[in-house]
Amino acid sequence: MISHPDKAYSRNPAVKADAHSTLNAGAQFFCIGDDEKHGSFDEPAWFAGASRRKEDILALLKIARMGHPVLLRPALPVESPGAPEIASLVQDMIETMLDASGAGLAAPQVHHSLRLFVYHVPAARRDDGEEALAPRALINPVISPVGEERMDCVEGCLSLPGLRGVVRRHACVRYEGWNERGEAVSGEARGFHANVLQHENDHLDGILYTMRIDDFRSFGYTDELTRENAT
Numbered sequence: 592m593i594s595h596p597d598k599a600y601s602r603n604p605a606v607k608a609d610a611h612s613t614l615n616a617g618a619q620f621f622c623i624g625d626d627e628k629h630g631s632f633d634e635p636a637w638f639a640g641a642s643r644r645k646e647d648i649l650a651l652l653k654i655a656r657m658g659h660p661v662l663l664r665p666a667l668p669v670e671s672p673g674a675p676e677i678a679s680l681v682q683d684m685i686e687t688m689l690d691a692s693g694a695g696l697a698a699p700q701v702h703h704s705l706r707l708f709v710y711h712v713p714a715a716r717r718d719d720g721e722e723a724l725a726p727r728a729l730i731n732p733v734i735s736p737v738g739e740e741r742m743d744c745v746e747g748c749l750s751l752p753g754l755r756g757v758v759r760r761h762a763c764v765r766y767e768g769w770n771e772r773g774e775a776v777s778g779e780a781r782g783f784h785a786n787v788l789q790h791e792n793d794h795l796d797g798i799l800y801t802m803r804i805d806d807f808r809s810f811g812y813t814d815e816l817t818r819e820n821a822t
């Protein structure tokens with residue numbers, strides 16, 4: 592049985608999620624994809640249309656996998672968040688993220704050791720009461736916890752294809768940074784939004800989600816976990 596994606600993991604701090612039942616619940620993860628492909632989720636109108644490059648060619652970037660040193664290196668600040676080359680990198684990263692059915696992608700994952708990431712909150716993956724968010728960039732981010740509340744998150748990563756594990760994260764965070772137009776952005780995030788911000792921000796410090804797993808019984812190949820779930 593596969594649970595509804597919205598119920599795939601608990602963010603209620605009162606519920607200490609069982610690692611295996613949480614994993615087996617399935618579809619709530621944000622870097623690796625299930626079988627979603629273009630058009631199967633709420634692709635924003637701007638992405639499908641006007642702001643695509645004129646020649647309509649996808650610029651897919653090579654994604655570094657676990658073991659590549661770029662994933663362990665602290666990334667450098669972006670000197671000019673509004674620079675045209677940064678906007679171009681952001682666009683390519685968003686296309687790469689969506690093509691790979693991910694919900695987040697950090698610059699070091701595509702061999703740019705810079706402090707920026709892209710992400711979105713697809714409607715199918717948002718938590719109850721949480722807004723879906725179109726793809727966007729956060730440059731030179733500062734992520735800080737709000738309160739003491741924690742949540743258990745089932746995470747995957749485009750740099751560790753086919754794997755997932757349970758990581759304990761802050762349930763609410765404040766974020767600050769810039770977008771690719773050089774505008775300051777800030778706010779508070781909860782649920783999946785907070786989850787993806789913390790996962791992607793970790794990439795900028797050379798941290799993979801596996802380094803934050805407390806119980807490695809929660810870690811494994813998605814298809815094996817799904818197989819166990821099916822029996």
Ligand SMILES: [Zn+2]
Pocket residue numbers: 622747748749750790791794
């Ligand atoms: Zn990742």
